[in-house]
Amino acid sequence: MKEIWVFNGSMARFPSGLFFSLDNAKEWIKDNKLSGVLTKYPINTGVYDWSIENGFFTPQDEKHKLPSFIGSFTCASLDHFHFENGEED
Template sequence: MDRINGVWIFHGEGGRFSSGVFLTKATAEDWINQRQLSGTLTLYPLDIGVYDWSLEKGYFVIEKEEHNKATFIQRFTTGSQEHYHYEDGRLD
């Protein structure tokens, strides 16, 4: 997996919105561990949407007409981003 220039975003379990944005994974993990949080920490690329980034890197291929629609793009996520799962502050 390519290393990207980005930020680490923590999305807590059951949360509707992200609850933290960090420049380094170490800082994010310290915060997660100290507060015994559960959720996902994901590295997001800067200045490009995840949908476009995935297309550019070849991680996603448009196969259906709906893949070009806003309703699809605005909910798009990919497992190709570097990400980690935590349970009660510990790496799962």
């Protein structure tokens, strides 16, 4: 297992579901009529490091190496799906 699917509800500060299977995640979202984003995250690495290793991001400024930047970093290149009331957007 090299990745996990994480669901973040549209008004949530923290994830509300973690899934090994995309099908299971989509079924849970549909059954509960949820709105939010389902994103595939790499396991055992940070998104910041993964993005650099895969050529999606190159730090170009000293601020890009600060803990506050790394800790809040996200990458639009991660596979993701948007949902509204349980239906894929």
